[in-house]
């Protein structure tokens with residue numbers, strides 16, 4: 001079976017307003033609920049783990065208790081970095097979770113198809129991530145703000161979530177990162193350090209991360225389409 005872990009314990013600084021952006025409404029429904037409902041439509045997923053700030057545990061548990069159509073879930077306390085929030089969530093993995101997905105709560109427009117493709121590829125290859133071809137030219141720069149070089153765009157993708165892994169691979173990657181004090185910006189980067197090849201799956205340009213206030217409007221436009 002598949003368990004999904006949702007980091008939702010950030011401080012939403014770029015959104016502003018002093019509230020957890022994952023609790024803001026998108027077309028009338030909280031972002032976190034939209035995300036969890038989409039994952040709950042995936043048959044193979046049997047458990048959802050949500051990491052939130054300590055002072056939000058009661059609020060979020062209340063929200064989820066009142067919601068229809070959710071797979072069984074647990075809420076836990078997150079950490080000061082996304083990676084630590086996920087590490088806390090992983091402590092609640094049920095024994096029967098063979099594949100673990102990690103998904104930003106703040107990506108409510110993810111599709112069931114993308115989730116299924118990540119699960120399939122994670123089962124086949126050990127690890128898989130949703131990504132989209134990079135539209136911009138990306139430069140590698142130095143500390144003085146000068147261009148060092150330009151990697152060929154055809155070799156670049158922008159990485160999204162979900163990211164999925166066989167249980168033992170992800171747990172080993174998190175253990176290793178903790179031992180070595182490695183802080184990554186996604187889950188795959190922890191797994192890559194084990195020497196495991198991670199498969200890239202088509203992610204969908206609508207699967208944006210709600211980050212700034214404009215993103216709410218952009219996401220609502222996607223929902224209308």
Ligand code: CTP
Pocket residue numbers: 006007008009010011012013014015022051078079080081082083085086104105106209210211
């Ligand atoms: N997240 C988390 N724990 C943290 C930091 C982030 O669980 N310590 C979660 C966020 O709640 C979000 C996801 O990771 O669902 C992606 O992070 P991001 O978009 O950066 O959210 P925030 O960190 O909350 O936003 P900001 O960086 O603007 O403060």
Ligand code: MG
Pocket residue numbers: 010011
């Ligand atoms: Mg952040």
